[in-house]
Amino acid sequence: MMKKALAVLLLLLLMVSPALAEMSRVVDQADVLTDAEEQLLEQEIAQIREKYKFDVLLLTMDSIGDRQGDYYAADYYDNNGYGVGPNHDGICFFYVPQGDRNGNTVFFVKTGSGERIFTDDVDDEIANQIRGYMRQQNYGGALAQYVLAVIDQLEESRAINRATRLLPIFAIAGLAVGAAVAFSFKSQMKNVRRKVGAMSYVRDGSFHLSRQQDIYLYTTTTRRRIETDSHRGGGGGGSHGSFTSSSGSHHTSSSYKM
Amino acid sequence: MTQAAAHYKCPCCGASLTFGSQSQQMDCASCGNSFPLEAIQQAAEIDVQNTTDEQMNWQFASHSDFDEAESAHLKTYRCQNCGSEIVADETTAATECVYCGSPSILPGVLSGAYRPDAVIPFQKSKKEAMDALRNHCKGKKLLPKTFMSDNQIEKITGVYEPFWLFQADAEGDCTFNCTRVSARRQGQYEVINTAHFLVRRGGGMSFKQVPVDASTKMDDTLMESIEPYDSDKADDFNIGYLSGYQAQRHDVAAADCQPRANERVRESVLSTLQSTVIGYSSVVPVNTQVQLRHGQVRQVLMPVWLLNTRWQGKTYTFAMNGQTGQFVGDLLGITAAAYGIAYLLFTMGVL
Numbered sequence: 387m388m389k390k391a392l393a394v395l396l397l398l399l400l401m402v403s404p405a406l407a408e409m410s411r412v413v414d415q416a417d418v419l420t421d422a423e424e425q426l427l428e429q430e431i432a433q434i435r436e437k438y439k440f441d442v443l444l445l446t447m448d449s450i451g452d453r454q455g456d457y458y459a460a461d462y463y464d465n466n467g468y469g470v471g472p473n474h475d476g477i478c479f480f481y482v483p484q485g486d487r488n489g490n491t492v493f494f495v496k497t498g499s500g501e502r503i504f505t506d507d508v509d510d511e512i513a514n515q516i517r518g519y520m521r522q523q524n525y526g527g528a529l530a531q532y533v534l535a536v537i538d539q540l541e542e543s544r545a546i547n548r549a550t551r552l553l554p555i556f557a558i559a560g561l562a563v564g565a566a567v568a569f570s571f572k573s574q575m576k577n578v579r580r581k582v583g584a585m586s587y588v589r590d591g592s593f594h595l596s597r598q599q600d601i602y603l604y605t606t607t608t609r610r611r612i613e614t615d616s617h618r619g620g621g622g623g624g625s626h627g628s629f630t631s632s633s634g635s636h637h638t639s640s641s642y643k644m
Numbered sequence: 645m646t647q648a649a650a651h652y653k654c655p656c657c658g659a660s661l662t663f664g665s666q667s668q669q670m671d672c673a674s675c676g677n678s679f680p681l682e683a684i685q686q687a688a689e690i691d692v693q694n695t696t697d698e699q700m701n702w703q704f705a706s707h708s709d710f711d712e713a714e715s716a717h718l719k720t721y722r723c724q725n726c727g728s729e730i731v732a733d734e735t736t737a738a739t740e741c742v743y744c745g746s747p748s749i750l751p752g753v754l755s756g757a758y759r760p761d762a763v764i765p766f767q768k769s770k771k772e773a774m775d776a777l778r779n780h781c782k783g784k785k786l787l788p789k790t791f792m793s794d795n796q797i798e799k800i801t802g803v804y805e806p807f808w809l810f811q812a813d814a815e816g817d818c819t820f821n822c823t824r825v826s827a828r829r830q831g832q833y834e835v836i837n838t839a840h841f842l843v844r845r846g847g848g849m850s851f852k853q854v855p856v857d858a859s860t861k862m863d864d865t866l867m868e869s870i871e872p873y874d875s876d877k878a879d880d881f882n883i884g885y886l887s888g889y890q891a892q893r894h895d896v897a898a899a900d901c902q903p904r905a906n907e908r909v910r911e912s913v914l915s916t917l918q919s920t921v922i923g924y925s926s927v928v929p930v931n932t933q934v935q936l937r938h939g940q941v942r943q944v945l946m947p948v949w950l951l952n953t954r955w956q957g958k959t960y961t962f963a964m965n966g967q968t969g970q971f972v973g974d975l976l977g978i979t980a981a982a983y984g985i986a987y988l989l990f991t992m993g994v995l
């Protein structure tokens with residue numbers, strides 16, 4: 387009987403384990419959010435992960451001592467396995483309410499495709515959008531606005547990607563269609579032309595083939611090296627920076643005093 | 645001396661008769677009767693026997709005479725309907741009197757070496773030619789809408805145009821340089837093998853009556869554009885077919901038209917033999933020899949409707965094959981800007 391109960395318990399644990407294993411994307415150790423706000427933000431982020439394959443971590447801490455905020459956030463992100471895909475695509479919002487070095491400062495730490503999507507200018511824009519909420523200490527409003535801004539940017543990036551991917555195809559298709567139509571128009575407008583040959587006057591069935599020779603002469607051989615793609619590097623600067631976290635992952639970050 | 649232009653009158657009402665493209669008979673537009681061509685010609689011969697030439701000679705001042713050069717190219721005739729003098733150049737074989745509008749066939753122009761071997765009668769009427777012009781302008785995206793509404797048909801003329809028809813059996817022997825390309829991957833390299841071949845094809849075909857325009861007055865390209873004609877439906881030449889139409893005699897000798905006929909025959913032989921060279925990546929002709937046998941040349945009058953229209957001070961010429969109805973004519977010239985607009989419109993449409 388005891389064994390049976392244990393087995394049922396184990397089964398239940400296995401069934402709920404994915405939910406338990408699902409990490410929280412709202413880590414509010416500074417306790418600036420209400421439970422309802424946390425829950426709402428979790429739901430939004432889950433939808434972002436599902437739709438855009440992109441992770442969002444909202445992290446607040448009471449204090450991180452003398453550590454640099456963006457390095458701390460990057461380590462937290464890496465060490466807890468956040469991010470989607472092999473490049474750990476995602477972005478971390480990090481805020482420390484108090485402290486000499488990092489107090490009242492917001493950090494945006496970006497990883498993988500987040501580094502490309504959230505440029506310095508985009509970060510500046512998002513920071514401006516949330517600054518008013520932060521100054522009023524309306525952290526729930528600030529983070530809700532932040533998540534909405536992230537969704538907008540991901541949507542825009544997706545549209546640009548799609549257009550960029552299809553642009554050469556559209557350009558070629560447009561060129562081909564435009565040329566075909568223009569040629570068609572021209573053909574319609576001009577139909578006075580010399581005849582090539584006199585096939586209209588060949589008697590039906592009169593053609594006969596009397597000689598057919600195909601003589602092989604020689605073969606020439608050429609070799610061509612197959613080109614492979616090469617990769618490129620990147621960079622940053624100003625109040626924005628790029629760095630490698632202690633786990634070895636590359637990140638870029640923006641920081642703003644609120 | 646002024647000659648009498650052949651002219652056929654209706655035995656019923658005396659009006660002028662014209663050869664009808666639909667009825668294939670001599671039609672009277674006045675009383676609506678139609679008559680067989682042979683019967684009308686026999687009646688006309690009897691009528692000629694009953695007439696006597698008038699002797700009304702005038703002494704012309706010397707300055708009013710045509711000089712020798714002019715006389716060599718101009719001839720005068722007398723209209724059998726109204727008696728007016730018709731002045732035409734030496735190649736005009738049929739026309740209409742400018743005073744009474746009667747169709748007149750000018751005698752002697754198509755005699756001797758100029759007598760055609762055959763004629764393809766008109767199968768299409770003037771109304772069909774005008775309808776064809778309207779259809780030709782329909783659906784042209786780049787044609788201004790006012791082109792048809794403001795366009796005026798200046799002149800529409802049915803013309804029997806002289807052609808030389810070249811008929812022969814052609815034997816061709818063509819040589820081609822050909823390649824066959826194959827590619828395979830070898831490590832980081834793509835290895836491309838190009839095999840070279842010398843290919844020879846020989847064969848022949850029969851050409852039935854390839855036409856070449858025999859008049860310098862007509863644009864040769866325009867005439868080739870309304871081909872083909874079905875010369876199997878040509879009739880033996882009878883001057884009665886010309887009634888109601890204009891006609892020209894040839895002023896380009898058969899020998900001078902021969903190079904164009906040879907060029908077209910040669911091109912057809914080459915393209916036909918080349919179409920039998922298959923399985924190669926590239927085929928380049930290097931030598932073509934064509935021999936003609938049983939070559940024959942005939943002089944035939946072909947029916948052409950010519951339409952001249954005027955729009956915004958510019959004349960546009962259209963032509964229709966009087967046998968098949970094939971209609972051609974260049975409209976407004978397309979510009980580079982039009983190409984650009986078409987490209988932009990359709991690029992934006994795709995995007």
